[in-house]
Each structure stands twice: as C-alpha cells, then as structure tokens.
Amino acid sequence: SLVYNLVFIPWFGFVVVPIMFAALIASLLFPMLATVLWYLLDIFLVPLSWSVRYAIGTWQPISAEWTFVIAVVSAVLVSRHVMPRYVWMFVCVIVVMTGLFPKQYNQTWRIDVLDVGHGLAVLVEKEGRVLLYDTGKAWQNGSIAEQVITPVLHRRGYSSVDTMILSHADNDHAGGRKVIEQYFSPKHKLSSQSFLHYQPCIAAEKWKWQGLNMEVLWPPKPVVRAYNPHSCVISLEDPSTGFKMLFTGDIEAISEWILLREPEKLRSDVMLVPHHGSKSSSNPKFINVVEPSLAIASTAKLNQWGMPAPEVVQAYTDSGVSWLDTGSDGQITILLDGNNWRFESKRRETIEPWYRQMLRNRVE
Structure with missing residues (x-):
C-alpha cells in the first residue's frame, strides 16, 4: 500500500482529477474538446487498472x-x-x-450463496475450513473471485481453500478458477471437465468433509468440455442432524429426468435452483421429488435472460417451497446450529442506503 499511495495519490491529484474536471466543464461548453479529454482520462487510468490486477497478491488476510x-x-x-x-x-x-487465543469452533456452521450477479459461487464454512462450489464469472480486467470471493475469505481470516468444486466450465461458474488456484491453493479440486490436476466429478463418488457426507450424483462420466447438462451435482448431508442440501449447477431437464431414477438421493431441505431458474430446468416432477423447504436461485437483478422465469418461480411456490434469489435478496446464508437451521438474506437483514435503493429500483 505504501508504494501504491506514493505513486497513485500524486497521479490522481495532479493528473487524473484535473483532467476529469476539465472534461466535465468542457462537456457543457466545448463537446468536441470534452471527447478528447475523456479519451485522455481513459489513457491515464490504464496504469491504475493494470496495477490493481496484481494488488490481490499483496493483500494480507485479517480476520x-x-x-x-x-x-x-x-x-x-x-x-x-x-x-x-x-x-x-x-x-x-x-x-x-x-x-x-485460538478460535473455538462450536457446532454452528454456515453455507453462503454469494451475490455474484449472473453466475454462481457458494461457500461452505465449517470448523475453520472452506469448501467452494463454483467461482463466478471473469472478464477482461477482473473477476468475481477477485471482487467478491477474495474479500469475503480474507474478512473471515482464510488464506486457503480446502476444497474447490467446479460444476462445469462455463465462464459464469468457473471464470475465477485461476484466481482461486493462484491465491488460495485449494488442496482438493474436482470438476466434471478434465482439467489438469483435478479429480473427476462423477456419479457415485463419495467422501467425508468436516464430518459431512458428500456424494456426486451427476454426471455419469467426465468429459473433455463440460457444458450445462454435464454440471456436477452434489448432495451434502450432515449425518448428525439429517440436514441435506442439493447443489445442481446448470443441469437441464434431461439430466433431471435421469436423476429421478434414484429419488431417495435427491430429497433435500435446501436446493440450488438449476440453471438460475431457466425454463430449461426445474420440471415439476423434479421439484416434487427433491421436496425442498427452500429453493435458492443465483441470479442478476433485471438480467437480459429474464431469469428466473416466472413459471419456474410459480412451479416452486405451487409445491410449497420457499423461494429466494440473490438478484432480489442479495447474499443468502444458511446457518446451522445443532438440529436447527435457518436462513438469512443480506437485503432482508440490512437496510440499504437510500441511493442503493434508488438504483435497485431503477430510479436515476
């Protein structure tokens, strides 16, 4: 931070800010000049954008x-x-x-469906270790892994991830893979796609993680390129309480129908809504067999794909399932304590500043 401050505070004070104010004034009086100034401003911001990409490696996690x-x-x-x-x-x-004093862990543990826009990233945190299911998307100069997952992990005092599972290889689910690998060095890595140094995520694979039973229900075999139908479906169960959660990735109707062959493995208290609530998934038969109390969809607010589809939401509510989605409710957290579990959503538990409420309601 010392080097960044020594370089970029003067850079902003003597270069960026004066050009920005000049561009604002020119926008009112000399539009053509303003265009040139805005272009220059973009150029002078390039060093900052470039350096921020490497700043993550210098962050020190503090609980x-x-x-x-x-x-x-x-x-x-x-x-x-x-x-x-x-x-x-x-x-x-x-x-x-x-x-x-070392942190004393009790029976309480948590599952966080992070608010990552259109994509998916889920943290399971138990007794000082973290399992990450999907990493959200990446773009040219950044990623959800850098902007959301990393700050959350650092805030909670984690410098490593115990297990990382990639449901499939689409950017909105696996875009942050390299960031997590580089900065959090996952000990165990699973994917339905044949990535180097990854264990195959294939049906019938079972293991114990922090006392929880983990089982892969889908796909039947690994593939060279994993698309939506090949998503790694995971069943998580706490044997001490019977709590179960179903992680579904982006599976579509055909995968759901095949999974119905083993209904006893599907029944869960909580499920992730397949494919962000798309009409291509969540057939009523599948919902009725899973029989969840709570369904969670990871979506972006007012996204261009119209997800979740109204008929999908209706299918869940008609089955008596409580519905939450990150686009409307923000980060959704499941807290488990002894034999009880409950859920919280970020926007229901906190009062947003007025300006955020205005933006969320499309008031400009």
Missing part, C-alpha cells in the same frame, strides 16, 4: 477478530493522554490477548 483488536488498540493509543498510563496499557494487553 474480523483481529480487525476489532487493531481498532480498539488504535483508539486507546490515540486517547492515552486522557487516561492513566496503567489503564490504557492494561486495556491494550487484554484486547491483544483475546486475539491470540
């Missing part, structure tokens, strides 16, 4: 606990002149010691 410790100690040191010396020293020692 929420240590963030609190640093904040309290800083506040005490700033105000140390107005309190006795032994008081502020005692407070600093106590607060720092709380950060040194």
Whole structure:
C-alpha cells in the first residue's frame, strides 16, 4: 500500500482529477474538446487498472477478530493522554490477548450463496475450513473471485481453500478458477471437465468433509468440455442432524429426468435452483421429488435472460417451497446450529442506503 499511495495519490491529484474536471466543464461548453479529454482520462487510468490486477497478491488476510483488536488498540493509543498510563496499557494487553487465543469452533456452521450477479459461487464454512462450489464469472480486467470471493475469505481470516468444486466450465461458474488456484491453493479440486490436476466429478463418488457426507450424483462420466447438462451435482448431508442440501449447477431437464431414477438421493431441505431458474430446468416432477423447504436461485437483478422465469418461480411456490434469489435478496446464508437451521438474506437483514435503493429500483 505504501508504494501504491506514493505513486497513485500524486497521479490522481495532479493528473487524473484535473483532467476529469476539465472534461466535465468542457462537456457543457466545448463537446468536441470534452471527447478528447475523456479519451485522455481513459489513457491515464490504464496504469491504475493494470496495477490493481496484481494488488490481490499483496493483500494480507485479517480476520474480523483481529480487525476489532487493531481498532480498539488504535483508539486507546490515540486517547492515552486522557487516561492513566496503567489503564490504557492494561486495556491494550487484554484486547491483544483475546486475539491470540485460538478460535473455538462450536457446532454452528454456515453455507453462503454469494451475490455474484449472473453466475454462481457458494461457500461452505465449517470448523475453520472452506469448501467452494463454483467461482463466478471473469472478464477482461477482473473477476468475481477477485471482487467478491477474495474479500469475503480474507474478512473471515482464510488464506486457503480446502476444497474447490467446479460444476462445469462455463465462464459464469468457473471464470475465477485461476484466481482461486493462484491465491488460495485449494488442496482438493474436482470438476466434471478434465482439467489438469483435478479429480473427476462423477456419479457415485463419495467422501467425508468436516464430518459431512458428500456424494456426486451427476454426471455419469467426465468429459473433455463440460457444458450445462454435464454440471456436477452434489448432495451434502450432515449425518448428525439429517440436514441435506442439493447443489445442481446448470443441469437441464434431461439430466433431471435421469436423476429421478434414484429419488431417495435427491430429497433435500435446501436446493440450488438449476440453471438460475431457466425454463430449461426445474420440471415439476423434479421439484416434487427433491421436496425442498427452500429453493435458492443465483441470479442478476433485471438480467437480459429474464431469469428466473416466472413459471419456474410459480412451479416452486405451487409445491410449497420457499423461494429466494440473490438478484432480489442479495447474499443468502444458511446457518446451522445443532438440529436447527435457518436462513438469512443480506437485503432482508440490512437496510440499504437510500441511493442503493434508488438504483435497485431503477430510479436515476
């Protein structure tokens, strides 16, 4: 950060900001000149855009606990002149010691369906380890892995991912693969596509992860290029409570019909809605066999594909299933504690600033 600040604060102060203000004024008086200035501004922002791509490697993950410790100690040191010396020293020692104690994990664990727009990224966090199902999309100068997944993991104090599963190779599901591999070094990697150093994600594969039963239900064999119908379908079960969740990727109707051959493996408390709620998936028979209490769709608000399709949402609600989608509800979290589980959505639990509400409601 020291190098970035030394270079880019003067760069912004003496180059970018003056050109930006000149372009704004010129837009009102001299439109042709404004066009040239905006073009120059784009050029002068290139070094910043280029450098930000490599900044992720210099970030140091700090947990929420240590963030609190640093904040309290800083506040005490700033105000140390107005309190006795032994008081502020005692407070600093106590607060720092709380950060040194290893985190004690209880029976509570969580599943987060992240708000990644059109795509999918799900974090399963249990007893200090993380499983990641899909990585969201990537584009020319960035990715969901950099902008969403990495900050979440760093905020929670994680510098590595235990297991990464790629449902299939489409960009909106596997676009952040290389970022996660580079910066979080997953110990175990699975995919229905034949990636180098990946285990094949094929039906009947079973393993234990942090006391949870994991089983692959689909596809029947790995492929050279995994498309929607080849998505890796995973059943997650907590044997101590019986809680089950179905991860479906982007499977379509034909895959759903074949999966119906083993209905007992499909029944789940929570399911990810296949293919973001597209009309090509979620046939009523499949929904009735899974029999979930909650269905979660990972979507973008007002997306160009019209997902989730209204008839798909209706099919779930007609079956008595509670419906949530990230496009409307934001990040959706399932919290599991003992024999109980509950869900929270980011936009229901927090009050957004007025300007975000306006943008979400398309008020300009």
